[in-house]
Amino acid sequence: MSTRLEELIACPHCDAVYHVSEPKMGERAVCGRCHTVLIAPRRRAGKQIIAMALAVLILIVAATVFPFLSIKAAGVANRSSVLDAALAFSSSGLLILLTLAVAALIVFIPIARALLVIYVLGPVVWDRPAFPGALRAFRISEALRPWSMAEIFVLGCAVALIKVADLADVSFGPAFWMFGALVVLMMVQDNFMCRYSVWKSLEK
Amino acid sequence: MEIAGKVKSAREMGLVACRRCTRVWPGGTPTCGRCGHRMQSRDTTSLQKVWAWWIVGMMCYIPANLYPMLVTRTLVSTQDNTIVGGAVELAQHGNYGIALVIIAASVLIPIGKFIAVASLALGVRQGSRLSSARRQQLFEVVEYIGRWSMIDVFVVAILSSLVQLGALASIAPGVASLFFALSVIFTMLSAQSFDSRLIWDADSDDATTQPSVNPSNPNGVTA
Numbered sequence: 358m359s360t361r362l363e364e365l366i367a368c369p370h371c372d373a374v375y376h377v378s379e380p381k382m383g384e385r386a387v388c389g390r391c392h393t394v395l396i397a398p399r400r401r402a403g404k405q406i407i408a409m410a411l412a413v414l415i416l417i418v419a420a421t422v423f424p425f426l427s428i429k430a431a432g433v434a435n436r437s438s439v440l441d442a443a444l445a446f447s448s449s450g451l452l453i454l455l456t457l458a459v460a461a462l463i464v465f466i467p468i469a470r471a472l473l474v475i476y477v478l479g480p481v482v483w484d485r486p487a488f489p490g491a492l493r494a495f496r497i498s499e500a501l502r503p504w505s506m507a508e509i510f511v512l513g514c515a516v517a518l519i520k521v522a523d524l525a526d527v528s529f530g531p532a533f534w535m536f537g538a539l540v541v542l543m544m545v546q547d548n549f550m551c552r553y554s555v556w557k558s559l560e561k
Numbered sequence: 562m563e564i565a566g567k568v569k570s571a572r573e574m575g576l577v578a579c580r581r582c583t584r585v586w587p588g589g590t591p592t593c594g595r596c597g598h599r600m601q602s603r604d605t606t607s608l609q610k611v612w613a614w615w616i617v618g619m620m621c622y623i624p625a626n627l628y629p630m631l632v633t634r635t636l637v638s639t640q641d642n643t644i645v646g647g648a649v650e651l652a653q654h655g656n657y658g659i660a661l662v663i664i665a666a667s668v669l670i671p672i673g674k675f676i677a678v679a680s681l682a683l684g685v686r687q688g689s690r691l692s693s694a695r696r697q698q699l700f701e702v703v704e705y706i707g708r709w710s711m712i713d714v715f716v717v718a719i720l721s722s723l724v725q726l727g728a729l730a731s732i733a734p735g736v737a738s739l740f741f742a743l744s745v746i747f748t749m750l751s752a753q754s755f756d757s758r759l760i761w762d763a764d765s766d767d768a769t770t771q772p773s774v775n776p777s778n779p780n781g782v783t784a
Contacts, residue, residue, distance in 0.1 A: 365585040367578030370697060372570040372758040374578070374585060390568050390761065391697045395583065428723050430730065437723040442715075445722040446734050455739050458746075459718050462711065496581055496596045503704070503749065506711055513715030519659045520651065520716065521724055556582040560595055 366553070368393050396553040403482035409546040410471040410478075416539040417468055417507075425532035426514065430525030438532060439463060439510075462506040467543065470505055473498035474546075481558045492559050499552070508540040570761065577602045607756035611682045614751030615675065621744035622671060629735035630717055636729060643737065644668065644713065667713045667741070670706055674748050677703045678755065685759045696760045703752050710745045714738055 366377045368388040379396060380386045386396040399405075420439060427436035443460035446452035477495045480487050488494075514536070518527050571578040576585050577600050579593035586594065593600050604610075629641035642650065644667045652660040677699055680689070684696060691699070717738045724732040 362576070362585050362587070365576075366583045367571045367576070367585050369578070369580040369583055370701075370757045371693075371761040372572060372578055373568045373761075374571050374574055374576065391694060426719065426723050428726070430726055433726040433729050435723060435725050437719065441722040442718040445718045446738070452734060452736075452739055455714070455718075455734070455742055458742060459714065463715070492596045496598055499581060503708060503753070506708055506715075509709055509712050510715045512709075513712045513719055516659055516662060516712065517716045517719040517723065519656060520720060524724070524730060525726070527723075553583060556584070556595060 366395055368395060397551045398554050399549055399551060402549050402551065402554070403478050406546055406549055407475055407478050407482060409542050409549075410474045413471045413539060413542055413546070414468065414475075416535045416542070417464060417471070420532040420535040420539060421464055423532035423535070424530035425536060426518065426527060427530055428521065428525045428527050436530060438530075439536070462504060463510045466501050466505045467507050467539075470498050470501050473501075474550075477555065477559070481555070487559050492556075495555060495559065502547070505543070507536065507543060511536050511540050570758070572602045572758075572762070603758060603762070604754075604756040607754055607759065608682050608685060610754035611678060611751050614747050614754060615678055615682075618744050618747035618751055619675060621740045621747060622675075625737045625741035625744050628737040628740065630713070630737040630741070631720065632733045632735050633724075634731045634733070641735065644741070663713065663716075666710055670710050671744065671748065674703055674707055674710075674752070678748070678751055681755060681760070685763070688763060693760050693763065697757060700752070700755065700757050700760070707745070707749050707752055710748075711742065714742045714745070 364377055365374050367374050368391060370393045371388065371391040373388055373390045375386075375388075375395070377396070378386075380398065382398055382400045384397075385394050387394055422438060422440065424436035424438045427434065440460075443456050443464070446455040446459065473494045476488055477491045477498065479485075480491070511533075514533060518529075521527055571585055572588075575588045577588050577590055578585050579596060579598050579600050581598035582593060582596040584593055584595045586600065588602060590600060592598065626644055628643070630644050630647060631642045633640045633642065644663070648660045648663040648667075651663065681696060681700055681703075683689075684691070689696060717734050720732045721734045724730055
């Protein structure tokens with residue numbers, strides 16, 4: 358075979374192999390068989406992604422500590438932070454597992470992903486050699502992607518709100534809006550990232 | 562990127578592809594030299610893993626529906642709500658939209674997911690009426706939407722931390738929340754274990770490895 362393996366790319370979903378011809382900035386290369394997006398470079402994506410990851414970090418920490426919903430009924434009031442929500446299951450034995458899972462899904466995994474992305478892309482953006490283990494870090498970050506569920510939690514807030522609306526007065530705390538912003542940021546960040554370009558830049 | 566002529570899979574070319582970083586290596590390479598991900602031309606135990614997680618997921622989904630998800634205490638009464646019971650009650654209060662969201666996230670999506678994953682897995686062995694492209698789409702929808710079932714667990718967590726008004730009203734999580742969360746996690750693992758490349762092999766296998774068995778599809782690849 359005359360072609361070198363570095364010049365090939367395989368679709369992760371259907372195993373189709375192509376010759377890489379990198380699309381222009383803002384364009385996308387799509388698998389002709391199963392339509393998976395293979396390459397989608399963007400100008401200055403690295404810096405934007407790092408900025409967003411930093412914002413995500415700050416917002417998560419703040420959103421975890423501040424109350425995100427408060428409730429009032431007949432003079433009795435209560436407010437709840439994300440931490441309280443995770444701890445809700447800690448009252449009875451078996452459900453402690455659930456506490457850990459919930460805390461991981463909505464707080465720790467998103468934090469871990471933001472940190473890993475900064476670790477991986479930081480040196481790349483500023484033209485330094487990649488940090489040791491950057492490839493591995495990016496692999497872990499990608500593996501964690503489906504398990505980062507902050508956006509689902511936000512929709513959960515909305516549902517919970519309506520569920521108790523006729524039981525008591527409910528209002529949003531500052532953390533709710535932070536979490537809302539967070540979700541938008543995380544989604545934009547995921548769409549901005551061209552995995553192929555990241556792998557390619559780490560390879561050098 | 563242009564495709565010249567027929568699409569060839571890495572396996573047909575005697576290569577193995579990394580599914581994490583899309584790099585291609587000579588066939589038989591065990592781990593990807595770029596990202597270190599473990600590589601297999603095809604995950605031969607894929608279907609076993611899919612079915613194993615599928616069964617565990619189903620086993621957890623049954624108690625998730627039978628046991629109470631929420632225990633609501635008010636001044637006058639204590640009430641246990643199962644998933645469906647809670648949605649029915651919401652609908653009776655006139656919150657049809659939310660009842661619909663709950664039913665969709667906790668009943669329709671999980672059951673649809675069980676059926677979809679099972680039919681994908683069966684389709685690999687026995688062939689399917691759906692085209693490969695359709696099945697690939699189905700798989701992507703399943704992967705994308707499966708996480709959203711977790712919403713019900715989050716709602717329970719939020720409600721039981723928020724509604725703690727002393728004697729007036731309080732909400733506590735029921736056992737079903739644990740089973741439901743486990744069921745969602747197991748079905749996500751089941752879908753992740755599915756090697757979607759198997760969907761596409763059926764097309765090309767006919768042409769390459771078993772030409773005598775099925776000569777009706779000599780071109781192999783469907784558009």
